[in-house]
Amino acid sequence: MILRKLTLLLALAMLWGCGSSAPKKATLQTAEVPPADPRAAKKYLRASKLLQKPGSAEEQAMALLREAIKIDKHLWEAHYNLGVLHRRRGELRPAAREFRAARKIQPGAEEPLMALAEVLLELGELDEASDLLEAYLEERPENVEVRVAHTAVLREQGEHDDALDAAREALVREPGNAEALLEVGRIYRGKGELDVAELVFDKALSLDPKSPRPHNELGLVALERGDTQVAFERFQAALAVDAGFSPARMNRASVLLHAGDYRSAADEYRHVLGNDAEHADARVGLGIALRGLGQHQKAASEYERVLQAEPNHPQALYDLAILRVEFQDKPAEARPLFERFTRVGSGDALEQAERYLEDLPEPEPVAPPVPTAKKGKAKK
Numbered sequence: 001m002i003l004r005k006l007t008l009l010l011a012l013a014m015l016w017g018c019g020s021s022a023p024k025k026a027t028l029q030t031a032e033v034p035p036a037d038p039r040a041a042k043k044y045l046r047a048s049k050l051l052q053k054p055g056s057a058e059e060q061a062m063a064l065l066r067e068a069i070k071i072d073k074h075l076w077e078a079h080y081n082l083g084v085l086h087r088r089r090g091e092l093r094p095a096a097r098e099f100r101a102a103r104k105i106q107p108g109a110e111e112p113l114m115a116l117a118e119v120l121l122e123l124g125e126l127d128e129a130s131d132l133l134e135a136y137l138e139e140r141p142e143n144v145e146v147r148v149a150h151t152a153v154l155r156e157q158g159e160h161d162d163a164l165d166a167a168r169e170a171l172v173r174e175p176g177n178a179e180a181l182l183e184v185g186r187i188y189r190g191k192g193e194l195d196v197a198e199l200v201f202d203k204a205l206s207l208d209p210k211s212p213r214p215h216n217e218l219g220l221v222a223l224e225r226g227d228t229q230v231a232f233e234r235f236q237a238a239l240a241v242d243a244g245f246s247p248a249r250m251n252r253a254s255v256l257l258h259a260g261d262y263r264s265a266a267d268e269y270r271h272v273l274g275n276d277a278e279h280a281d282a283r284v285g286l287g288i289a290l291r292g293l294g295q296h297q298k299a300a301s302e303y304e305r306v307l308q309a310e311p312n313h314p315q316a317l318y319d320l321a322i323l324r325v326e327f328q329d330k331p332a333e334a335r336p337l338f339e340r341f342t343r344v345g346s347g348d349a350l351e352q353a354e355r356y357l358e359d360l361p362e363p364e365p366v367a368p369p370v371p372t373a374k375k376g377k378a379k380k
Contacts, residue, residue: 066082092119163183219232254285
């Protein structure tokens with residue numbers, strides 16, 4: 001991920017058009033927008049308060065944000081927050097649409113740019129994400145955060161040399177930037193140069209010993225080497241620094257899952273969900289662990305809960321389809337799940353889904369209802 005956490009609520013002052021000075025080129029110029037319409041601002045603030053309350057009030061908040069946009073077409077913050085909410089629900093294309101709308105209104109704002117780049121990365125639209133960030137850096141080369149984000153996109157594209165150049169440039173501008181250093185390590189890990197990657201992550205750890213992320217990255221290096229014991233210890237070290245650091249707990253759960261310790265893996269996934277009930281990958285992992293424990297209906301419930309929030313979540317679709325056909329003897333229910341997966345899945349799982357579809361019976365056509373003769377009135 002480019003961003004570690006998307007801000008759900010904007011600072012109140014942003015409502016009133018505060019921004020940075022305009023650059024020379026027009027594409028990123030901070031637009032002059034009128035002060036927010038008080039009626040729109042009121043709805044925006046009501047939406048913000050709803051999202052601060054415990055429990056789910058997202059639908060109400062989204063409705064208020066849409067009403068605010070109808071009243072005030074310049075309220076880019078409402079578009080941005082709508083995008084954040086869509087993204088949290090796994091609705092990536094609507095999220096991208098709202099982030100683009102926010103950028104169109106206020107091209108000088110950094111938040112929609114970074115959020116849009118992350119969504120494009122998740123959608124696999126790497127070229128567009130890269131072009132977006134590169135264009136920004138041409139006008140604002142001093143922005144290290146965006147440069148590190150561009151590094152991550154280049155790494156995901158497999159452009160390791162360009163990614164290294166971008167990370168080094170970030171470190172020249174800000175030598176102590178731990179995220180840039182972590183990106184360098186990730187690049188070397190991606191290239192298979194594990195010794196170099198380990199040295200870089202050790203350096204990042206020495207610069208920021210209170211961060212769990214270098215420990216987590218060192219655990220991933222150990223996994224690449226096939227040393228699950230060292231990997232497990234590294235993930236544990238990350239959690240000792242920050243017990244709420246979900247990437248390390250997810251990685252530890254994955255190690256337990258592959259070792260066949262389904263009960264312990266389930267406990268780890270439940271721990272993640274205790275901090276973030278909407279963590280879709282943790283819920284899918286819990287489903288896999290429950291399936292391993294023979295609790296098939298509970299596993300199905302976890303997958304179904306994910307699909308209620310994210311109807312096209314690839315892993316949930318695939319795993320629920322496998323559960324239906326292999327463990328619950330429900331091939332008729334598995335077929336539409338595999339069909340949906342073929343539209344969003346990739347890799348070996350996609351090939352496996354297509355093979356299942358070749359073997360699963362086609363649904364029988366539903367016979368049209370037989371019309372019944374109307375009864376006429378009896379003649380006298």
